[in-house]
Amino acid sequence: MRDSPILSAAIASLIGTDAGKRVLPTWAAVAPAGWGASLAAALIDAVRTDRCPPWSAAALIGPTSDTAALLTMFEGIARAVRRWSLTTPNDPTAWMDALAPAERDRLLSTLRTHADAATRCLPWLPRPLAADIAEAISNMWEIRNALDAYTAASPVARALHADILAALIQRAGWDHLADLTRLAAASRMDAAWTAVAHLLRDAPNDAVRVVAAAPWDALHADVQATILSATDNDSTSICAAIAFARGVRGDAPPITQATVRAFFAAVTPTVWDTLTEGTQRAWRDALSILDAHLAVRSLGPDPMFLAGATLDDDLIAAVHRHVRDAHAMRLTLFPIAVRYLPIADVPAIVAALPSPPDPVAFVQIVGRHRDMPLALRDWITAHPTPQALAGAITALRAASQSAASAARSAALAAAFAGWSSEEATAFLAALPDNTRAMLHPNADALASALAHPNQQDVFRQALAALAALPPSAALPAFHALDALAAASNLVQRRQAGEELARALRNHGNGFLALVDALADVPRTAILPQPRSAPRAVAVRAIAAADPLAAYRLAHALRKGKSDAVLNALMDAPFDTLTRIWRLLPETLQHAVLGDLDALLRDVAAPGRVDDLAQALQDWGADAPLPLLALRMLIGDSEERRAWGISALARRPDVAAALLPLMHADARMLLEHDVRIAIAGADLPPSRPSTPARRRRR
Amino acid sequence: MNDFAAKTHRRDAGRAENFKNEMYARRSMMRWSDSLWHLSLRTLRRCGEIPFLQWTHESKDFMKEVSVTTPSSPALAATLRALRGETDVHVVAPALDNLWFTRMLALALGVDPIIGALGALAGEVPNVLPPPCATPPSSPPPSRP
Numbered sequence: 001m002r003d004s005p006i007l008s009a010a011i012a013s014l015i016g017t018d019a020g021k022r023v024l025p026t027w028a029a030v031a032p033a034g035w036g037a038s039l040a041a042a043l044i045d046a047v048r049t050d051r052c053p054p055w056s057a058a059a060l061i062g063p064t065s066d067t068a069a070l071l072t073m074f075e076g077i078a079r080a081v082r083r084w085s086l087t088t089p090n091d092p093t094a095w096m097d098a099l100a101p102a103e104r105d106r107l108l109s110t111l112r113t114h115a116d117a118a119t120r121c122l123p124w125l126p127r128p129l130a131a132d133i134a135e136a137i138s139n140m141w142e143i144r145n146a147l148d149a150y151t152a153a154s155p156v157a158r159a160l161h162a163d164i165l166a167a168l169i170q171r172a173g174w175d176h177l178a179d180l181t182r183l184a185a186a187s188r189m190d191a192a193w194t195a196v197a198h199l200l201r202d203a204p205n206d207a208v209r210v211v212a213a214a215p216w217d218a219l220h221a222d223v224q225a226t227i228l229s230a231t232d233n234d235s236t237s238i239c240a241a242i243a244f245a246r247g248v249r250g251d252a253p254p255i256t257q258a259t260v261r262a263f264f265a266a267v268t269p270t271v272w273d274t275l276t277e278g279t280q281r282a283w284r285d286a287l288s289i290l291d292a293h294l295a296v297r298s299l300g301p302d303p304m305f306l307a308g309a310t311l312d313d314d315l316i317a318a319v320h321r322h323v324r325d326a327h328a329m330r331l332t333l334f335p336i337a338v339r340y341l342p343i344a345d346v347p348a349i350v351a352a353l354p355s356p357p358d359p360v361a362f363v364q365i366v367g368r369h370r371d372m373p374l375a376l377r378d379w380i381t382a383h384p385t386p387q388a389l390a391g392a393i394t395a396l397r398a399a400s401q402s403a404a405s406a407a408r409s410a411a412l413a414a415a416f417a418g419w420s421s422e423e424a425t426a427f428l429a430a431l432p433d434n435t436r437a438m439l440h441p442n443a444d445a446l447a448s449a450l451a452h453p454n455q456q457d458v459f460r461q462a463l464a465a466l467a468a469l470p471p472s473a474a475l476p477a478f479h480a481l482d483a484l485a486a487a488s489n490l491v492q493r494r495q496a497g498e499e500l501a502r503a504l505r506n507h508g509n510g511f512l513a514l515v516d517a518l519a520d521v522p523r524t525a526i527l528p529q530p531r532s533a534p535r536a537v538a539v540r541a542i543a544a545a546d547p548l549a550a551y552r553l554a555h556a557l558r559k560g561k562s563d564a565v566l567n568a569l570m571d572a573p574f575d576t577l578t579r580i581w582r583l584l585p586e587t588l589q590h591a592v593l594g595d596l597d598a599l600l601r602d603v604a605a606p607g608r609v610d611d612l613a614q615a616l617q618d619w620g621a622d623a624p625l626p627l628l629a630l631r632m633l634i635g636d637s638e639e640r641r642a643w644g645i646s647a648l649a650r651r652p653d654v655a656a657a658l659l660p661l662m663h664a665d666a667r668m669l670l671e672h673d674v675r676i677a678i679a680g681a682d683l684p685p686s687r688p689s690t691p692a693r694r695r696r697r
Numbered sequence: 698m699n700d701f702a703a704k705t706h707r708r709d710a711g712r713a714e715n716f717k718n719e720m721y722a723r724r725s726m727m728r729w730s731d732s733l734w735h736l737s738l739r740t741l742r743r744c745g746e747i748p749f750l751q752w753t754h755e756s757k758d759f760m761k762e763v764s765v766t767t768p769s770s771p772a773l774a775a776t777l778r779a780l781r782g783e784t785d786v787h788v789v790a791p792a793l794d795n796l797w798f799t800r801m802l803a804l805a806l807g808v809d810p811i812i813g814a815l816g817a818l819a820g821e822v823p824n825v826l827p828p829p830c831a832t833p834p835s836s837p838p839p840s841r842p
Contacts, residue, residue: 010786010811011818019790022799022819030823311800316824327806333825334804340797345773352780354807 003032012039016046028056033087036060044070059083063098068107074114077107078121082149085124089154092124119145123153123161134164140175143168147179151186158187169195174203178213181223185214193220204230208238208258211265212294215321216246242266245298252279260286264295272299284370293318301332303361304370311336331357335365343394343403347415350390359384367396379430391415392427398479399431399438405483409476409499412439416471424471439475440467441482449485452519459517465510476503481514484522493525494555500526501551511547512540527551528558530583538583546573553580562591569628570643574650581624589624593631602634603666612661619654626654633666641669649675772798779816784809793819 011027014020024046027035036043040061046052047070055076058067063084071077084095096104108129111118118125118133119142125133137143146168150158158165169191172180177199184192200207200223207227210219228248230239241259243249245267253259264287272280284304287295292309297318299305309315311333323329335356341349356362360380364372380392394415398408416424428436443463451459466477480499487493504511515527527543527550530536535557543550552568565588572580581589593599596613604612616626625647632644648655648670655676659667671677775783775792779802783789789812792798802808802816803825817826 004811004814007811007814010815013786014790014815017787017790019786019793019815019819022793023815026818026821026823030818030826311822313822313824316822320824330804330806330825334801334806337797337800337804341801342797345776348773348777349780349801352777353805 008035012042015039015042016049016051018051020046021051024052024060025056028059028083031060034062037062040064040066055079055083062087063095065100065103068099068103071107074110074117075120077110078117081107081111081121081124082152085121085157086152086154090156092154092157092160093126095124096126115142116145119143120149122146122149122164123157124149127161127164130161131164134168137168137171140173143172143176144179147172147176147183151179151183155187158189165189166191172199174199174206174209177206177209181210181213181219184220185218193223196220197222197226200226200230204234205236205238205258207234207242208262208265211242211262212291215297216266238262245271247271255282255286257286257288261288261291261294264291264298267295267298269299281371297321303358303364306332306336306365307368307370309336311340335362338362338393339366339368342407343397343411344407344414346394346397346411347390350393351386353386355384355386356389359389363389363392363396366393368400369396373430373432375430376432379427383427387418391419395427395431395439395475396435399435401438405479406495406499409479409483409503412476412479413472413503416475419471421468421471421474424475438479438482440478441485446481446485450481450519450522451517452523455517459514462510462513462517465513466504469504469507469510473503473507479503484525487525490525493522497522497526498548498551501547505546505548508544508547508550512543515543527554530554530557535583538579542572542576542580545576546571549573549576549580553583557583557588560585560588562588562594565592566632566640570632570640574647577628577647578624581628593627596627599627599630599634603630603662605661605663608661612658615657615661625651626658630658633669645670645673645676649673652676652678776802779808779812780805782807782809784812786812786815789815792816796820 011020011023014023024043036057043052043057043061044066047054047057053076054070054072058070058076058080061067063080067080071080081095085092088094099107108125111121111125112129112133115133115136115138119137122130122133122145134146137146150161150165150168169180169183169189172195177196180192180196180199183189184196196210197220200210204227207230210223210227216224227239228243228246231243231249234240237253237256237259239262240249240251240253241262242265244252245263245265247268247270253263260283263283275283284295287305287308289308289310292305293312293315295305296302296309296315300322301319315336316333319329319332323332338346338350360372360377363369363376363380369376376392380389383389383392394411397403398412401408403411419427428440431439443460446463447456447459463481466474468474469477477500480496480503483499484493484496487496500514501511504514515523518526527539530539539550539554539557542553549568549572552564552571556564556568565584569577569580569592584592600609600613619626629644629647632640632647635641635644648658652675655670659670659676662670771791772795773792775789776795776798779789779792789802792802793815796819799816799820800822803813803820803822804816805813808816814826817823
């Protein structure tokens with residue numbers, strides 16, 4: 001695939017774009033040597049526009065004086081040198097011959113003064129310089145960098161630096177055991193294995209680093225024997241756990257974070273299968289997400305391990321040991337990728353996927369459930385459609401509370417759209433108790449946390465009415481109420497309030513019934529009472545029609561900020577706009593509209609400012625709508641401009657009257673809407689003005 | 698020189714201990730969170746919605762921050778098109794900005810192999826590069842069953 005000319009052309013077409021910025025760094029690490037030589041100009045331009053890291057461009061183009069000139073940071077130099085050299089395994093320092101002497105010396109002298117970077121490319125530096133740098137290494141990180149570099153280096157590079165490498169191995173300590181093991185496994189150097197065995201004799205509990213770094217079968221026989229013979233000297237039981245995992249010892253060691261890691265790194269399928277279900281569960285439940293790849297490496301890609309794994313190179317390598325077929329490999333890893341999607345996007349994406357071959361495993365892995373209850377298995381088997389799976393996965397993700405509560409509520413609303421109450425009830429019944437409680441909290445618990453002391457029964461009745469609503473409203477509403485009950489500060493309470501208002505947007509009476517029965521603190525967070533009684537009555541009336549608009553308006557009135565009012569107006573149903581406008585204090589109305597003269601100057605055709613002002617005045621009681629529409633039209637936000645156009649499009653008579661008086665730019669903007677275009681069809685065509693004119697306030 | 702060596706040894710031992718403590722701290726955090734610590738902040742910012750990282754996306758306007766107005770719409774739309782077989786690289790390009798979308802494109806069956814390969818590269822998982830493509834990108838997208 002890496003040699004595919006089609007992929008090559010696709011990547012080349014992305015150079016200089018934002019997408020290219022994402023693709024090129026990884027491509028630089030795997031691309032064929034000299035891939036970018038013919039694209040050098042484009043790549044260098046991309047570096048100048050910050051669309052490609054300098055080292056990536058240098059690595060892709062290959063070693064030249066032009067590419068070396070791009071490298072000013074020591075870390076970039078190390079990366080580029082490493083990549084250049086890996087493409088010439090038989091001549092590790094060939095990159096130096098391709099550079100002009102001045103550039104080559106500049107790179108080398110920069111590396112000489114930055115040991116951390118230099119150790120990352122040590123095998124590919126000229127021997128005298130590498131020896132100086134290796135001798136000056138002063139900390140464990142630099143030894144680690146160097147061991148890692150020699151692990152990646154070719155046998156030729158290692159042979160050329162044999163004495164430097166031998167000295168490094170001698171200096172390695174217990175905290176380099178994993179790096180040493182990887183080096184030994186990659187290079188088959190006896191000296192490296194001897195060092196590993198030697199270090200293990202002094203610190204047998206560090207055997208966990210060794211078995212985690214390489215599979216048991218890849219370890220040298222001496223190292224294996226050292227570990228297995230240290231079971232009685234190791235107070236941490238790590239060697240005992242490894243011996244147990246290999247079937248050498250029959251008595252199980254205590255389960256600790258370290259023994260679990262060691263056990264899963266070394267366990268054989270035969271030993272695992274002989275354990276009772278309870279013992280397997282005890283080991284598995286103690287497995288950290290960071291170590292799940294070890295279980296996959298030892299025992300294969302079982303969904304119960306994949307459910308607790310994260311998608312990284314370790315896991316990919318672990319799966320690759322058991323699954324060679326590329327198609328099966330992608331099928332195995334795909335659910336983990338789905339698990340990390342933003343929850344708000346899960347319903348749309350999962351519903352768009354083809355049905356997975358094993359829906360139960362798919363939900364198990366995506367939902368991160370190491371155990372799948374029988375009832376949930378049965379429900380999934382009976383409902384294997386992508387839409388049903390989207391609902392199940394969204395619900396499990398929402399219950400795990402791994403995303404912001406607003407996103408969870410929105411996702412629940414989207415995932416359960418079109419579900420009947422009976423379908424949702426059957427699904428909820430199949431969930432484990434704790435998961436179900438997160439999605440449909442207990443009414444008594446909610447009442448005691450949220451209801452006014454005198455309104456507990458009323459609140460319970462409102463909850464019962466809520467439960468009867470369609471699941472796309474009821475589930476996010478319950479979720480919001482749960483978040484409201486758990487909120488510990490005003491910000492969280494307001495977020496939960498907005499979620500509740502959004503969830504019940506089409507169920508205003510249910511919203512009001514709940515709000516009326518709330519205690520003072522949560523009620524104020526959801527629907528703060530305006531100070532004037534007529535406004536309070538009006539806000540309630542709006543809440544009955546649209547709780548979200550009422551929520552926004554109530555908070556905007558409380559804040560008295562024009563921006564918040566504009567947001568509230570944008571959310572309000574069009575037929576309530578005039579009513580909402582009259583609710584606003586005069587000062588706030590003026591603040592929302594801003595400088596009227598400037599507004600008119602911005603949108604009016606040359607010489608028609610007075611006519612436009614007169615036309616707006618002629619609309620009398622309806623004036624707020626066109627004025628607001630024009631105000632939105634000159635806003636900086638795309639969303640507001642769209643609202644302005646849409647508002648005018650709802651009144652074609654107003655639009656037809658205003659269009660001839662408006663500036664050509666504004667007319668062109670408005671005429672994108674077909675309703676306005678038809679309303680103004682008899683007018684002469686608009687001509688764009690000079691670019692110098694701005695439609696900004 | 699001996700003093701220097703002893704000092705260096707102590708410093709290294711201290712750093713090693715700090716490293717070990719840090720690893721344990723990180724590992725214990727992973728019990729209730731996702732294993733994201735190894736990702737750079739640049740990468741984490743591309744991950745989108747992660748509650749404990751929301752400070753990286755802080756908005757001045759609280760009301761805007763809490764509203765869910767599908768902020769990732771262009772990326773989501775591009776992802777959905779890719780899942781339905783879109784082969785035009787530039788149509789799918791917005792999806793390549795989100796780390797999780799790119800990884801999904803890299804692994805989803807039914808995604809054009811070239812788009813999948815770009816997903817693997819942008820998703821920083823080149824080891825899952827799909828097998829050689831069978832169709833050039835100019836061919837029409839396959840119809841979904």
